[in-house]
Amino acid sequence: MKRPLSGCRVLDLGIITAGAATSALLADLGAEVVKVESPSYRDPFRNWSADGPQPKDGPPFFRFTNRNKRAISLDLKRPQGRELFLRLAAKSDVVLENFRRGVMARLGIGYAALRAANPRIILASISSQGEAGPDANYVSFGSTLDAMGGLAWLTGYADGGPVVSGRDINYPDQVVAIFAAGMVVTAWLARAKTGAGAHLDLSQRELTSFLVGEAFVAGDLKAPRNGNAQAPFALQDCFRVAGGDWVAVTVAPEELAALRTLIGDSGEAASAVGLGIALARWLGQRPLAAATAALASAGIAAAPVLDGKQALEERGRLWQIAIAETAAGVAVKGFPFQLEHAPLAIEREAPEIGADTAQVLARLGGYTRAEIEALASAGAIECAPRSINAIPG
Amino acid sequence: MRRPLEGFTILEASADDCALGIRLAIALAGRIAADLGAEVVKIEPPGGDPVRRVPPLVEGQSALFAFLNAGKRSVVLPSGTSGGKAAFGQLLAAAHAVIADAALVGSCELESALGARLPAGAPRVAAILSLLAPPAPPELKASEFTVLALGGMLDLVGEAERTPLRLGGHQAAYAAGLAAYTGLVAGLCGTAAEPEIVRVSMLETVLWLNWKSLATASWSGAAPTRAGRAAEWQVLRCADGWVALVYQEVDWPALCRLAGDARLADRRFAERHGRLRHSRALADILEECFLKLTRRQIHETALAEKLPLGPVSSPEELARDAHYLARDFLARVALDAETSIAMPRLPVVWSGTHFAPGPVPALTRRPSPVPL
Numbered sequence A: 001m002k003r004p005l006s007g008c009r010v011l012d013l014g015i016i017t018a019g020a021a022t023s024a025l026l027a028d029l030g031a032e033v034v035k036v037e038s039p040s041y042r043d044p045f046r047n048w049s050a051d052g053p054q055p056k057d058g059p060p061f062f063r064f065t066n067r068n069k070r071a072i073s074l075d076l077k078r079p080q081g082r083e084l085f086l087r088l089a090a091k092s093d094v095v096l097e098n099f100r101r102g103v104m105a106r107l108g109i110g111y112a113a114l115r116a117a118n119p120r121i122i123l124a125s126i127s128s129q130g131e132a133g134p135d136a137n138y139v140s141f142g143s144t145l146d147a148m149g150g151l152a153w154l155t156g157y158a159d160g161g162p163v164v165s166g167r168d169i170n171y172p173d174q175v176v177a178i179f180a181a182g183m184v185v186t187a188w189l190a191r192a193k194t195g196a197g198a199h200l201d202l203s204q205r206e207l208t209s210f211l212v213g214e215a216f217v218a219g220d221l222k223a224p225r226n227g228n229a230q231a232p233f234a235l236q237d238c239f240r241v242a243g244g245d246w247v248a249v250t251v252a253p254e255e256l257a258a259l260r261t262l263i264g265d266s267g268e269a270a271s272a273v274g275l276g277i278a279l280a281r282w283l284g285q286r287p288l289a290a291a292t293a294a295l296a297s298a299g300i301a302a303a304p305v306l307d308g309k310q311a312l313e314e315r316g317r318l319w320q321i322a323i324a325e326t327a328a329g330v331a332v333k334g335f336p337f338q339l340e341h342a343p344l345a346i347e348r349e350a351p352e353i354g355a356d357t358a359q360v361l362a363r364l365g366g367y368t369r370a371e372i373e374a375l376a377s378a379g380a381i382e383c384a385p386r387s388i389n390a391i392p393g
Numbered sequence B: 001m002r003r004p005l006e007g008f009t010i011l012e013a014s015a016d017d018c019a020l021g022i023r024l025a026i027a028l029a030g031r032i033a034a035d036l037g038a039e040v041v042k043i044e045p046p047g048g049d050p051v052r053r054v055p056p057l058v059e060g061q062s063a064l065f066a067f068l069n070a071g072k073r074s075v076v077l078p079s080g081t082s083g084g085k086a087a088f089g090q091l092l093a094a095a096h097a098v099i100a101d102a103a104l105v106g107s108c109e110l111e112s113a114l115g116a117r118l119p120a121g122a123p124r125v126a127a128i129l130s131l132l133a134p135p136a137p138p139e140l141k142a143s144e145f146t147v148l149a150l151g152g153m154l155d156l157v158g159e160a161e162r163t164p165l166r167l168g169g170h171q172a173a174y175a176a177g178l179a180a181y182t183g184l185v186a187g188l189c190g191t192a193a194e195p196e197i198v199r200v201s202m203l204e205t206v207l208w209l210n211w212k213s214l215a216t217a218s219w220s221g222a223a224p225t226r227a228g229r230a231a232e233w234q235v236l237r238c239a240d241g242w243v244a245l246v247y248q249e250v251d252w253p254a255l256c257r258l259a260g261d262a263r264l265a266d267r268r269f270a271e272r273h274g275r276l277r278h279s280r281a282l283a284d285i286l287e288e289c290f291l292k293l294t295r296r297q298i299h300e301t302a303l304a305e306k307l308p309l310g311p312v313s314s315p316e317e318l319a320r321d322a323h324y325l326a327r328d329f330l331a332r333v334a335l336d337a338e339t340s341i342a343m344p345r346l347p348v349v350w351s352g353t354h355f356a357p358g359p360v361p362a363l364t365r366r367p368s369p370v371p372l
Helices: A018-028 A060-065 A079-090 A111-117 A142-149 A171-194 A204-210 A213-218 A253-263 A272-284 A288-297 A308-313 A357-363 A369-377 B020-035 B063-069 B082-094 B144-150 B171-189 B202-209 B211-220 B249-259 B272-277 B279-290 B295-305 B322-326
Strands: A009-012 A032-037 A070-074 A094-097 A122-127 A198-203 A235-240 A246-251 A301-304 A323-325 A331-333 B009-013 B039-044 B073-076 B097-101 B125-130 B196-201 B234-238 B241-245 B330-334 B340-344
Touching: A009 A018, A009 A079, A018 A032, A018 A060, A018 A094, A018 A122, A018 A171, A060 A331, A060 B211, A070 A079, A070 A357, A079 A111, A094 A171, A111 A122, A122 A171, A142 A171, A142 A204, A142 B241, A171 A198, A171 A204, A171 B171, A171 B202, A198 A204, A204 A213, A204 B340, A213 B063, A213 B340, A235 A272, A246 A253, A246 A288, A246 B144, A253 A272, A288 A301, A301 B144, A308 B211, A323 B211, A331 B211, A357 A369, B009 B020, B009 B082, B020 B039, B020 B063, B020 B097, B020 B125, B020 B144, B020 B171, B020 B202, B039 B082, B063 B340, B097 B171, B125 B171, B144 B171, B144 B202, B171 B196, B171 B202, B196 B202, B202 B211, B234 B279, B241 B279, B241 B295, B249 B279, B249 B295, B272 B279
Parallel strands: A009 A032, A009 A094, A032 A070, A094 A122, A122 A198, B009 B039, B009 B097, B039 B073, B097 B125, B125 B196
Antiparallel strands: A235 A246, A246 A301, A323 A331, B234 B241, B330 B340
């Protein structure tokens, strides 16, 4: 099927989430994404070190983030590996990386070298702090950026300190993939008109700040953290129902009368706090299903607070595309949006290390089987055992 | 430098009863396009977009509206009148893409405009947004907040024994806006004869962001939940504020050097599983150490030692941050003839150039019968 990025080839140096999830989305949009690893360095998501039961389908985070990609392995620290990479870059459209700043230049594959190899190349550099500036070498995970970007300052209980999204979400590492993919697609679209490549300097910290941009406009907020309350809503919070489950409720000002009728509140509790206490009492006496049904019938938005397992169980009932399955029925990351005429789909499972090295070197680099075997025995590249036999001798 | 989307016209439209979260998502997608050089036309009802009235207000104007709509052109159309419909149809025919809420489709010309009867090439893409989408039952009422609840994101933030917490700002709406932008620009790359339709369900986007929790549940049968003070990564107090404790196995020795406390040498903390088991005790000790250090001191050590610790800054402090100043991250934008405000530019530097946002569009008092 022809997709928006059909004909676009991406050399993907992206690792963990921020980089690898961006290129995954580009692959979903039709790009040919070639994940580049090294005999001495793997995407850390391949190493599954968690305690407890071991997943049977391989490291889940790697499997989720690298489906729809091909994989090659070459040692960029060797001159042969570097030359090989630049030869592939000459035949590619996009290079994507989220290394620490300075690594690309040290490897001899910075923007200048890439542009010399391919004047139309689009280099997407996803980094913590951006290419330049006094903090350019600051390293981070998503929760670091919650803190440094201003999001944590705005997250928390009214009586407490700032809160980060934490290790299980690392929100800035997730959300950057949608934005960075959008910028690469924009550069691809612009290149079709102008012929010019680009170097995209994408700072995850800046994106985190951009996503609370209104707080920069507002300036000094007297109460920066207010739990779940939020203008312009009259009331918004989570409440416990009978049995202890949480339900999330949003009440618009024009829905107050309906809520008061429903819970038998006389209207004496004029303040949101008073109404919240009355609603908490009312909900605390009702089981979850009855409580949400009653609120729904009064036209008020309410939903149970689900954990990841419960949310997964709603697939097919409340949602469909965010998680997908491979042909073998194994769960992988799905899509944050869908296109009606060129639907995003899962066409390949996440590749094993070096799965496509021989094939990609032969097809794109013009290397012969003998040359590939020599590079492999010199340790400059790594080929999955089966792959080299597919190349004609 | 020529901006990458120069020459593209993009329309923003929403139904009168559009959910606030979807208004914000549409506006964010449009703001990105505007910064990148597209001509973005925002259609507002005669009273103006309701977001114009959402506090906090700065110089009498909504900070939220100002941030989301800088650089756009505003056109007021009377909703539900034949004149309004005709004008909308005209605007649509001249646009390359439209960003709209699902409630609008079917209620006006949008649906027929998305058929094949348009002048060739216009509009080529429609991004259609909603809080929920099929298979969710259409009668299920939702808000941005309840979408976070269903997406499993609320459950993961906050103290274990207190209410689940939303992240600050409008993260679900803005993430849906990012998805709409990316889908829209992908649609513009396509060459198909019929317009591409981009479907964005905020719940799907939130679940996609929360994939790690779902992945864990899919293979282990259990999902993580919020742990508050027992979390491995959490915010601790320091001498002049707060710092996010973020580190990996490999960072432990450098973290111990920074803290400089003999108690961290305790056997309990030698391995990660021990640190997890005794996470509250560890947090208490580290907080005691951090209370002797300022954010600046922690920042400098983290930078030198490559530690991913996160000193907490407020947006107000960040507006004066040396790194942000060096990168011209805050741009001055005209609010009206006399006033200007500072706001983040688009977080991309494009071959060394960054794109400053344009002025905030004023509300035209009178509907414009012929908007072109």
